[in-house]
Amino acid sequence: MKQLIALDINDQIYEVPVDPWDLLSDVIRKKVRLTGTKKGCEQGDCGACTVLINGQAVLSCLTLAIACQGKKITTIEGLAEQDGRLHPIQQSFVDYGAVQCGFCTSGMILSSKALLDSNPKPGREEIKRALSGNLCRCTGYKKIIEAVEVASETMSKEGVK
Amino acid sequence: MFLNHFEYFAPQAAKDALDLCDRLGAKAKILAGGTDLLNLMKDKLLKPEYLIDINNVDEFKGIFYEPGKGAVIGAATKISEIERSEIIREKYFALHQAAGELGSVQVRNMATIGGNICNASPAAETPTPLVALGAKVVISSLSGDREMPLEEFILGNGETALAEGEILTKFLLPEPISGSVSRYGYIGLRDAMEIDAVNLAVNLALGEDGRIIKQLKLVMGSVFPRPLVSEEAPEILIGKEFSAELAEEAARAASSESKPISDIRASAEYRREIVAVLSRRLLQEAFSAAQGEV
Numbered sequence: 001m002k003q004l005i006a007l008d009i010n011d012q013i014y015e016v017p018v019d020p021w022d023l024l025s026d027v028i029r030k031k032v033r034l035t036g037t038k039k040g041c042e043q044g045d046c047g048a049c050t051v052l053i054n055g056q057a058v059l060s061c062l063t064l065a066i067a068c069q070g071k072k073i074t075t076i077e078g079l080a081e082q083d084g085r086l087h088p089i090q091q092s093f094v095d096y097g098a099v100q101c102g103f104c105t106s107g108m109i110l111s112s113k114a115l116l117d118s119n120p121k122p123g124r125e126e127i128k129r130a131l132s133g134n135l136c137r138c139t140g141y142k143k144i145i146e147a148v149e150v151a152s153e154t155m156s157k158e159g160v161k
Numbered sequence: 162m163f164l165n166h167f168e169y170f171a172p173q174a175a176k177d178a179l180d181l182c183d184r185l186g187a188k189a190k191i192l193a194g195g196t197d198l199l200n201l202m203k204d205k206l207l208k209p210e211y212l213i214d215i216n217n218v219d220e221f222k223g224i225f226y227e228p229g230k231g232a233v234i235g236a237a238t239k240i241s242e243i244e245r246s247e248i249i250r251e252k253y254f255a256l257h258q259a260a261g262e263l264g265s266v267q268v269r270n271m272a273t274i275g276g277n278i279c280n281a282s283p284a285a286e287t288p289t290p291l292v293a294l295g296a297k298v299v300i301s302s303l304s305g306d307r308e309m310p311l312e313e314f315i316l317g318n319g320e321t322a323l324a325e326g327e328i329l330t331k332f333l334l335p336e337p338i339s340g341s342v343s344r345y346g347y348i349g350l351r352d353a354m355e356i357d358a359v360n361l362a363v364n365l366a367l368g369e370d371g372r373i374i375k376q377l378k379l380v381m382g383s384v385f386p387r388p389l390v391s392e393e394a395p396e397i398l399i400g401k402e403f404s405a406e407l408a409e410e411a412a413r414a415a416s417s418e419s420k421p422i423s424d425i426r427a428s429a430e431y432r433r434e435i436v437a438v439l440s441r442r443l444l445q446e447a448f449s450a451a452q453g454e455v
């Protein structure tokens with residue numbers, strides 16, 4: 001019962017055959033082969049599978065791929081420039097030691113992006129609240145929060161989205 | 162984790178959604194945000210043969226307010242839209258507070274208010290404030306609409322008054338009476354992403370003089386299979402001048418009315434104590450805020 005659907009991921013159209021029960025996380029990783037999106041708990045708790053749909057942070061492990069036709073999906077692979085230059089949020093995560101094992105990082109960065117897009121100058125509490133659905137077992141969160149604060153400054157200074 | 166095999170429908174019009182519901186009956190499940198449903202399917206607790214995705218039906222979405230009449234909230238409205246709504250914040254503050262406490266940003270962007278109610282978890286965030294605010298639900302089927310108070314819709318843990326072929330389509334919130342204020346609060350084991358041990362909402366109105374309590378509804382969550390409306394707290398407070406002593410008495414009465422269980426999140430004894438603590442705190446907060454209103 002596979003059906004060919006078109007998914008708009010990082011401004012590129014991918015035509016993929018899916019079954020209705022295929023989850024977006026599996027389709028992105030196994031069919032589109034963008035493996036930056038991670039799967040941790042697969043039940044909505046950890047945020048490792050976070051992607052943006054029409055600019056909003058959602059969990060790809062609880063989303064049916066078939067329901068995503070006609071929507072704009074952004075994964076971590078969509079953030080850097082074509083020439084490989086990192087997005088300011090990615091860069092500050094690297095610079096400020098907010099990445100250890102890296103498993104949570106894609107989700108953390110996408111949640112941060114959704115936050116900064118709607119609230120370019122968030123306070124510390126707002127950052128914590130925006131990232132409360134992303135679990136990190138390594139860093140203790142402090143450096144992640146600092147990295148988001150720095151990214152917020154860089155982005156407003158340079159006028160980056 | 163895999164889902165069972167099913168056929169997927171994504172109707173655009175309300176009529177088509179109701180048609181599918183009628184035709185497929187008990188073999189179908191409504192898919193709203195999927196944050197409860199897909200988890201239940203992953204755990205093999207549910208194996209529907211059909212999913213009817215209602216996210217593309219515009220008639221089931223949105224927040225509409227008419228002065229003097231109140232608000233209508235579509236069942237498929239996202240929790241994040243309710244959290245951000247200015248009118249909900251202004252007129253139905255307890256619901257605004259509860260929406261902001263549900264899950265994480267991601268969960269709120271996906272989850273709907275109708276899903277929160279139809280899932281009917283005793284620990285859920287929105288039933289308590291909605292009952293306190295006097296919400297009614299509209300249930301639709303091919304044969305038409307029926308309305309009932311939310312108290313009567315939620316029957317128990319996971320049980321609602323929905324019959325086969327029916328969809329919950331709207332919530333009706335009455336215009337708040339003058340001088341009224343609502344507040345919501347909860348206690349869990351940690352701040353974010355926690356299932357509440359107890360949650361509570363009060364809706365309190367003061368008379369013109371700004372002292373006498375004209376109306377009160379106090380609703381407890383997670384201490385009974387469905388939202389529990391206190392009968393004694395209003396008897397103690399309505400018609401009286403607000404005081405810390407009376408609030409304490411009402412809080413104790415609500416606590417003794419609650420019928421919590423012990424589970425991994427909290428003991429029954431702790432929950433009863435928390436009902437008293439939250440009742441006292443929210444009554445005081447609502448009273449102070451209501452004084453500012455009149």
Ligand SMILES: Cc1cc2nc3c(=O)[nH]c(=O)nc-3n(C[C@H](O)[C@H](O)[C@H](O)COP(=O)(O)OP(=O)(O)OC[C@H]3O[C@@H](n4cnc5c(N)ncnc54)[C@H](O)[C@@H]3O)c2cc1C
Nearest residue numbers: 044191193194195196197198264273276277279285286329
């Ligand atoms: C990580 C995580 C954290 C969470 N935290 C909280 C929390 O803090 N507080 C809380 O209350 N909940 C929480 N939840 C539970 C869940 O997110 C909410 O209950 C949510 O509101 C469910 O809405 P939904 O749209 O996702 O429902 P769905 O999963 O789509 O549906 C739930 C059920 O209701 C039925 N249904 C949905 N809409 C309708 C309708 N209009 N008519 C008839 N039937 C319908 C479905 O068939 C299904 O049986 C959490 C979930 C996750 C995964």
Ligand code: FES
Nearest residue numbers: 040041042047061
């Ligand atoms: S894998 Fe989706 S939230 Fe954990």
Ligand code: FES
Nearest residue numbers: 100101136137138
């Ligand atoms: S860096 Fe390892 S989980 Fe966050």
